[in-house]
Amino acid sequence: MSGYLLPENTDYWDIAIRIHELSEIGSREFESSKLLINVLRTHGFTIKDRFMDIPTAFKAEKQIGNGRPSIAFLAEYDALPGIGHACGHNLIASSAVFSAIKASEKITNGTISVIGTPDEEGSGEWAGSKILMADRGAFRNIDLVLGSHPGDRWSVGDQSLAVQDFEVTFRGKAAHEAASPNEGRSALDAAVLTYNAVNMMRQHVRRDANFVMHGIIKDGGTASNVTPEKSVITYGIRTSDLVYHDELVERFKKIVKGCAIATETNYSIKKIGPLFSTTKINRTLSNIIRKNLIEEGIDCLTLEETFSELPKGSTDFANVSQVVPALEVGFQIAPEGTPWHSRQSLEAAKTKRAKESLFTIITVLSQTAKEFTEDRKFREDVARDFNST
Ligand SMILES: [Zn+2]
Numbered sequence: 109m110s111g112y113l114l115p116e117n118t119d120y121w122d123i124a125i126r127i128h129e130l131s132e133i134g135s136r137e138f139e140s141s142k143l144l145i146n147v148l149r150t151h152g153f154t155i156k157d158r159f160m161d162i163p164t165a166f167k168a169e170k171q172i173g174n175g176r177p178s179i180a181f182l183a184e185y186d187a188l189p190g191i192g193h194a195c196g197h198n199l200i201a202s203s204a205v206f207s208a209i210k211a212s213e214k215i216t217n218g219t220i221s222v223i224g225t226p227d228e229e230g231s232g233e234w235a236g237s238k239i240l241m242a243d244r245g246a247f248r249n250i251d252l253v254l255g256s257h258p259g260d261r262w263s264v265g266d267q268s269l270a271v272q273d274f275e276v277t278f279r280g281k282a283a284h285e286a287a288s289p290n291e292g293r294s295a296l297d298a299a300v301l302t303y304n305a306v307n308m309m310r311q312h313v314r315r316d317a318n319f320v321m322h323g324i325i326k327d328g329g330t331a332s333n334v335t336p337e338k339s340v341i342t343y344g345i346r347t348s349d350l351v352y353h354d355e356l357v358e359r360f361k362k363i364v365k366g367c368a369i370a371t372e373t374n375y376s377i378k379k380i381g382p383l384f385s386t387t388k389i390n391r392t393l394s395n396i397i398r399k400n401l402i403e404e405g406i407d408c409l410t411l412e413e414t415f416s417e418l419p420k421g422s423t424d425f426a427n428v429s430q431v432v433p434a435l436e437v438g439f440q441i442a443p444e445g446t447p448w449h450s451r452q453s454l455e456a457a458k459t460k461r462a463k464e465s466l467f468t469i470i471t472v473l474s475q476t477a478k479e480f481t482e483d484r485k486f487r488e489d490v491a492r493d494f495n496s497t
Pocket of ligand 1: 195196228257
């Protein structure tokens with residue numbers, strides 16, 4: 109148990125600021141998760157810490173009336189290594205916790221939970237914890253998942269790219285580079301050849317699939333007069349088409365194999381971390397949340413406007429959207445075009461504007477949860493959308 113003594117009226121902004129200060133990186137968010145747990149316990153939620161055996165994960169639950177339907181809010185609270193809360197996850201944490209508290213006070217029937225999901229940024233052992241949770245059935249008895257993410261605009265249907273990281277190790281043969289280069293087989297050559305072959309492949313991929321492939325050479329040898337006997341490269345392969353992703357991975361593996369043959373080296377290839385999925389958009393949910401935002405005076409992008417933009421990144425929230433109706437609402441805390449994971453976004457995550465937007469998102473998410481518990485048609489439409497896409 110934590111030694112935190114929370115002041116009587118600890119509010120959503122105190123929590124957002126405190127987590128911004130704590131600035132704990134992924135898989136090591138011990139104090140941040142304790143803080144959130146304590147707030148939820150104070151508000152009558154039952155706590156499961158180390159949820160799914162993940163040290164800094166938790167689940168907090170409160171049953172009201174007959175306990176149906178079940179709605180979960182997802183909290184993130186990991187900072188970025190070196191810079192801090194430049195992705196604004198301090199606001200996501202507060203948004204989830206206080207939306208849940210507010211929803212639990214408004215409804216007459218339902219189960220409201222907050223699931224604390226560590227390491228969205230992928231810094232440590234529990235990188236992409238939502239993927240693990242989705243795979244292990246954490247969302248099986250949940251009817252709706254709501255989340256939020258700060259950014260440079262309001263949106264209700266952000267796409268994300270599927271991504272899988274790979275590490276390839278080539279092994280060649282060391283030799284004196286002047287006396288007996290004929291004896292050597294360079295693992296670095298295999299790495300460089302792969303790097304170039306991947307660049308050539310870029311011309312021959314589907315343009316509509318938002319293909320992105322980024323790689324580095326992590327290890328290219330130790331001394332210039334020794335044929336490098338080992339090299340290591342890592343690549344991330346991204347696309348907005350989950351089926352096409354498999355094909356791209358196969359082509360990457362062929363490139364690696366071909367480059368190993370050409371350089372007479374051996375290779376091994378392994379996946380790093382889990383596969384991040386694409387997002388399954390639920391139109392009913394998006395439209396209702398957008399309506400609720402507009403009622404609060406927010407100018408929110410339509411789904412079509414959001415779809416016309418290129419997907420920018422990847423998130424483990426997408427994997428949740430594949431197993432349960434879910435939506436992560438984008439809320440604006442900085443001027444449009446502000447770069448993220450930057451000094452500007454670090455500052456933006458604790459400004460007055462962030463505070464106002466956070467208040468709005470808490471109001472709208474709790475209101476949406478209330479409507480979901482009261483409106484059978486809303487529930488049926490959401491389920492139909494989910495099952496038909
Ligand atoms: Zn983020």
